[in-house]
Amino acid sequence: MSPADPEVSTAVGAASDSRMAPGGPGYRRMNLALFLAGAATFVLLYSTQALLPLISGEFRATASEASWTVAAATGGLAVFVVPLSALSERFGRRTVMTASLAVAVTVGLLVPFAPSLGALIVLRALQGAALAGLPASAQAYLAEEVRPKALVTAIGLFVAGNSVGGMSGRVVTGWVAQEWGWRVAVGVIGVIAVACAVAFWLLLPAPKHFKAGSLHPRTLARTVRDHLTDPLLRRLYVIGALFMTVFGGVYTVIGYRLTDAPFSLPQGIIGSVFLVYLVGTVSASAAGRLVNRLGRRGALCLAAATTAAGLLISLLGTLPLVLLGMVLITAGFFAGHAVAASTVSKTAAHGRAQASGLYQSAYYIGSSVGSTVGATAFHVAGWSGTVVVGLLAMLGVVTITLFGSRAARAAARRETAAVR
Numbered sequence: 001m002s003p004a005d006p007e008v009s010t011a012v013g014a015a016s017d018s019r020m021a022p023g024g025p026g027y028r029r030m031n032l033a034l035f036l037a038g039a040a041t042f043v044l045l046y047s048t049q050a051l052l053p054l055i056s057g058e059f060r061a062t063a064s065e066a067s068w069t070v071a072a073a074t075g076g077l078a079v080f081v082v083p084l085s086a087l088s089e090r091f092g093r094r095t096v097m098t099a100s101l102a103v104a105v106t107v108g109l110l111v112p113f114a115p116s117l118g119a120l121i122v123l124r125a126l127q128g129a130a131l132a133g134l135p136a137s138a139q140a141y142l143a144e145e146v147r148p149k150a151l152v153t154a155i156g157l158f159v160a161g162n163s164v165g166g167m168s169g170r171v172v173t174g175w176v177a178q179e180w181g182w183r184v185a186v187g188v189i190g191v192i193a194v195a196c197a198v199a200f201w202l203l204l205p206a207p208k209h210f211k212a213g214s215l216h217p218r219t220l221a222r223t224v225r226d227h228l229t230d231p232l233l234r235r236l237y238v239i240g241a242l243f244m245t246v247f248g249g250v251y252t253v254i255g256y257r258l259t260d261a262p263f264s265l266p267q268g269i270i271g272s273v274f275l276v277y278l279v280g281t282v283s284a285s286a287a288g289r290l291v292n293r294l295g296r297r298g299a300l301c302l303a304a305a306t307t308a309a310g311l312l313i314s315l316l317g318t319l320p321l322v323l324l325g326m327v328l329i330t331a332g333f334f335a336g337h338a339v340a341a342s343t344v345s346k347t348a349a350h351g352r353a354q355a356s357g358l359y360q361s362a363y364y365i366g367s368s369v370g371s372t373v374g375a376t377a378f379h380v381a382g383w384s385g386t387v388v389v390g391l392l393a394m395l396g397v398v399t400i401t402l403f404g405s406r407a408a409r410a411a412a413r414r415e416t417a418a419v420r
Helices: 006-016 027-045 049-059 068-091 093-113 117-131 135-145 148-180 182-203 217-228 231-259 267-285 287-313 319-347 352-381 383-419
Strands: none
Touching: 027 068, 027 093, 027 117, 027 135, 027 148, 027 182, 049 068, 049 117, 049 148, 049 182, 049 231, 049 267, 068 093, 068 117, 068 135, 068 231, 068 352, 093 117, 093 135, 093 182, 135 148, 135 319, 135 352, 148 182, 148 267, 148 287, 148 319, 217 231, 217 352, 231 267, 231 287, 231 319, 231 352, 231 383, 267 287, 267 319, 287 319, 287 383, 319 352, 352 383
8 A cells, every 4th residue: 555545645644633623632631611602601691591480570561571581691692692703713712702701690699789670681691792702712612623524413412512502501590480489590590600601611622723813994894804704603503593483482482382272391301401401411412323323414404403303293293292392393493503503613714713603693683583573473372483484494594405405416527527
């Protein structure tokens, strides 16, 4: 076998690549650290979502008004994620992630003392803005520090941390609020987030492949423009927003549906419904295998179909079928999100934090839109209105994905014709 043999070249390349890989030094610590960071992000970001009926009761607010405690947090993150991701290009991923978590958990400890719904919404917006430095920087950190073949799996584990944080936060708040009210519940969430933040700071390995970039406005504007003019990245940004529109809408109003007849469930049981997030942990972690088997577009279409099936099943009137619908919605959402997010990180040749930041911005805009539109649709037409919003979003995902396949085939034909 000659030195020029492809197998030898691949082996030499892998041996000389100092980035982390499964089984290698620091890989498990890195995964655990970012898993906890993902958990802290979702446990804080959606800390009021399972408590909306109680918040509505205390402040005499409608579902649409109370939903702003969720939409303000996700909106704050969406607005500030690109600027803070730019700071991570200059000052380092680890530094920005640590600072973001520190500010977010500090605000989280103030949330239980909000004197009015308006004050609560403002605090939640500040909390979302603080968290904006974490998701995009985490994806950029992984893209720089992890070998390409392990990237989808690594980002899938980070997304899995999102699902665990979202699930544990809602379950804890449900049972604590049933006994002591929503203020104590969000206070407990703040303490959990502090523990996650400290563990993250202690565990995350120092970056070895980070190269500081420029904060010059023209350079940043050119980088953002490059990403927004890339057809694949544009499609991925819209796909992430559409997936999150479904997720934000469904989980914002599910508490209202289960509180009302015919279910009339207590707050603790409603919080336990969020245990279905564990399915999202599994589906996000399996995203790499799914892409290897079906390809990126096949995985996205399967995720959208699974989510749509869950929406339709959730229309049925028995609690077991509603829960089955929620399981499928959650599995489809987290798989689709993990595939789209990892593809963004692999596609961006430069300015990875900005590329991921734009994805996160679109993603959380989708969450804010889903929370408010889903709640409005629920107010007007009940659960079926929220389901219609979700089905339209999933139709958009499939349409964009199929359009991308067609565009890729057309580009391949043009390239073949040019070679001939």
